Amino acid sequence: MPERTEEITPEVFNHLVELAALALNEKEAEYLRSELNKQLSAVHELEAIELDENIPPASHGVPYPADHKPTLRADVWRPFHQTADITAQAPQFEDGYLIVPEIPHTTLE
Amino acid sequence: MHLCDLSVLELSRMLRAGEVSALEITESCLRRIEVVDGIPGRLDHVESEQDNTRVHAFITVTPDSARKQASEIDLKLAAGEDVGPLAGIPFSVKDVFCVENTPSTAASRILANFTSPYTAATVQRMLAAGAVMVGKVNLDEFTFGSSNESSAFQPSPRNPWNTAHVPGGSSGGSAASVAAGEAHLSLGTDTAGSIRQPAAFCGVVGMKPTYGRVSRYGLIAFGSSLDCPGPVARSAADAALMMNAIAGEDSKDATTARVLVPDYTQSLDRDLRGMRIGLSPDFLQITYPDPDSGDYSQQPVPEEMQRAVMEAAEIYRDLGAEIIENVPMPNTKYGIPAYFVISRVEAASNLHRFDGVKYGYRTKNPVRDLKELYQRSRGEGFGLQPKLRILMGMYVSAAQYSEQYYQRALRVRTLIRHDYDQAFDPNGKYRLNALLTPTTPTTAFPVKDVFGDSVMMQYADQLTVTANHAGTPGISFPSGFDPVGLPIGIQLLGADFSEDLLLQLTHAYEQATADAEWRKRRPPLLEEV
Numbered sequence: 001m002p003e004r005t006e007e008i009t010p011e012v013f014n015h016l017v018e019l020a021a022l023a024l025n026e027k028e029a030e031y032l033r034s035e036l037n038k039q040l041s042a043v044h045e046l047e048a049i050e051l052d053e054n055i056p057p058a059s060h061g062v063p064y065p066a067d068h069k070p071t072l073r074a075d076v077w078r079p080f081h082q083t084a085d086i087t088a089q090a091p092q093f094e095d096g097y098l099i100v101p102e103i104p105h106t107t108l109e
Numbered sequence: 110m111h112l113c114d115l116s117v118l119e120l121s122r123m124l125r126a127g128e129v130s131a132l133e134i135t136e137s138c139l140r141r142i143e144v145v146d147g148i149p150g151r152l153d154h155v156e157s158e159q160d161n162t163r164v165h166a167f168i169t170v171t172p173d174s175a176r177k178q179a180s181e182i183d184l185k186l187a188a189g190e191d192v193g194p195l196a197g198i199p200f201s202v203k204d205v206f207c208v209e210n211t212p213s214t215a216a217s218r219i220l221a222n223f224t225s226p227y228t229a230a231t232v233q234r235m236l237a238a239g240a241v242m243v244g245k246v247n248l249d250e251f252t253f254g255s256s257n258e259s260s261a262f263q264p265s266p267r268n269p270w271n272t273a274h275v276p277g278g279s280s281g282g283s284a285a286s287v288a289a290g291e292a293h294l295s296l297g298t299d300t301a302g303s304i305r306q307p308a309a310f311c312g313v314v315g316m317k318p319t320y321g322r323v324s325r326y327g328l329i330a331f332g333s334s335l336d337c338p339g340p341v342a343r344s345a346a347d348a349a350l351m352m353n354a355i356a357g358e359d360s361k362d363a364t365t366a367r368v369l370v371p372d373y374t375q376s377l378d379r380d381l382r383g384m385r386i387g388l389s390p391d392f393l394q395i396t397y398p399d400p401d402s403g404d405y406s407q408q409p410v411p412e413e414m415q416r417a418v419m420e421a422a423e424i425y426r427d428l429g430a431e432i433i434e435n436v437p438m439p440n441t442k443y444g445i446p447a448y449f450v451i452s453r454v455e456a457a458s459n460l461h462r463f464d465g466v467k468y469g470y471r472t473k474n475p476v477r478d479l480k481e482l483y484q485r486s487r488g489e490g491f492g493l494q495p496k497l498r499i500l501m502g503m504y505v506s507a508a509q510y511s512e513q514y515y516q517r518a519l520r521v522r523t524l525i526r527h528d529y530d531q532a533f534d535p536n537g538k539y540r541l542n543a544l545l546t547p548t549t550p551t552t553a554f555p556v557k558d559v560f561g562d563s564v565m566m567q568y569a570d571q572l573t574v575t576a577n578h579a580g581t582p583g584i585s586f587p588s589g590f591d592p593v594g595l596p597i598g599i600q601l602l603g604a605d606f607s608e609d610l611l612l613q614l615t616h617a618y619e620q621a622t623a624d625a626e627w628r629k630r631r632p633p634l635l636e637e638v
Binding site: 008012013016017019020021022023024028031032035036038039040041042043044045046047049051055056057058059060061062063064067068069070071072073080082085086089090091092098100101102103104 | 223224226227319320321334358359360361362363364365366367368398403405440442443445446447449450457464465466467468469470471476477478479480481482483484485487488489491493496497499500501503504505514516517518519520521522523524525526561563564567577578579580581605
């Protein structure tokens with residue numbers, strides 16, 4: 001494999017995993033790191049394009065002229081008809097609270 | 110021929126003439142599901158040889174509510190009440206749309222236990238039009254794939270034309286269910302080709318509408334700037350009827366466009382004279398990564414794909430359209446590399462909400478604190494493909510890499526959009542009404558052939574993805590079979606909000622090829638029924 005496919009080193013990978021809040025086993029980690037590097041080698045194809053600095057980024061394709069923008073809803077509170085159906089989905093819900101284990105605290109310096 | 114094999118138009122006529130009841134139509138589809146679908150997708154399935162003998166399109170079949178809905182339509186009909194334009198027509202829903210009181214899983218373990226408290230706008234509109242939901246169909250996990258094999262719910266759907274092959278994806282369950290006669294219509298989504306590619310693989314019609322044409326409210330999001338809900342059907346006319354039901358502004362989705370929705374059935378039979386249909390060399394070659402060297406090479410699309418496009422061009426020419434050759438779409442080859450960046454950033458952002466706290470899967474293992482709860486719940490709940498997208502999205506949008514990757518990809522997106530603007534500019538050099546291309550680089554590949562190679566799998570979408578970057582509409586429709594009997598799909602791409610025109614052109618092609626030998630073929634699986 002060309003050298004650049006190792007862009008995601010084990011150190012970079014572990015940092016990403018930490019940020020992504022994912023617990024991975026060894027086999028998964030090996031597959032994911034290898035695929036990330038392969039995908040990045042495809043992404044590097046974009047470097048072949050000469051990008052004039054006047055070319056703006058497009059966050060979406062279709063233009064939104066003012067007359068295409070939908071009417072916004074009136075800013076009024078509309079209660080959901082069955083909130084119990086929502087809270088019933090929570091893995092742990094007691095007395096109106098979502099229950100989670102200890103929340104870690106970090107003291108900022 | 111069973112009721113479940115008839116067209117929506119024909120059934121609607123029969124229903125209103127009192128020749129058939131809505132319940133009979135629904136029963137016909139439920140019976141077909143029973144005969145051809147096999148076991149539904151489920152977690153922790155142990156692979157067996159049987160898996161390759163059935164369609165497995167569904168995760169959840171909803172026979173009780175379907176029968177209830179159909180009976181209500183029959184009562185209304187008997188009372189002479191208005192029943193809606195899709196009355197009694199069975200449809201399936203990709204399991205990435207929320208439907209109240211049904212499991213809405215996104216084919217992921219992390220949502221396997223989630224029952225939606227509300228219904229997506231598009232599903233609501235189908236129901237309001239009288240269509241009958243027969244169930245929720247399988248997909249790639251969170252739509253991340255082009256074969257359905259990444260679903261946490263196995264067996265994943267198979268191609269009705271050859272059950273050892275994939276149906277495509279991510280709307281594979283949608284395409285398979287419509288091709289197999291299990292539903293007449295299906296609601297899918299298209300982020301890089303996820304409606305058009307499986308439609309091509311399964312020999313049905315699939316349309317990706319213009320971004321903003323159809324509401325995304327209630328759709329479990331993947332790439333929010335790319336996702337488009339749309340119809341899977343067996344003909345342009347049926348797709349037009351479905352578009353009539355689902356298109357239009359929605360006050361719950363601020364990205365829907367306030368653009369008049371035409372009656373899509375009205376333009377189907379219009380004359381093609383004066384239409385300008387383009388062919389682009391950039392859509393007749395495909396890029397492939399070499400698995401050993403990592404280098405990229407370009408090669409022509411397979412001969413049968415090329416031939417299908419050229420034959421269709423001839424047909425359109427005979428119908429009075431002008432064929433414009435050599436339309437440059439030079440940035441087509443950058444569609445997938447740009448997509449690797451943009452879609453991953455959006456996916457990573459969208460997938461952060463799944464945390465084991467509010468809904469969905471929570472780890473059963475003991476944890477020290479909230480952070481470990483997140484890590485374990487997400488680690489156990491997500492499959493490999495979502496994990497891959499989250500990690501990539503975090504990398505390419507990180508402050509130190511964003512300029513190199515994310516910002517660059519967004520600017521390439523501008524160039525891709527520019528290709529479309531030039532081709533369709535009514536005052537420009539080409540002034541196209543539509544661009545005719547193959548839908549896919551290959552026909553349906555065998556199960557397990559590509560799965561696992563995330564780069565190769567993504568390149569299955571290389572001829573469809575640029576329409577998602579550009580936001581423009583596209584439609585795939587059947588145009589014959591390859592030498593081993595698998596369907597070939599061809600694609601028409603259009604300007605913003607030109608769905609009516611794409612449906613018209615598709616319909617014209619269907620009419621012109623109505624007597625072709627290949628139109629008489631049926632999936633071999635259906636010979637048993």
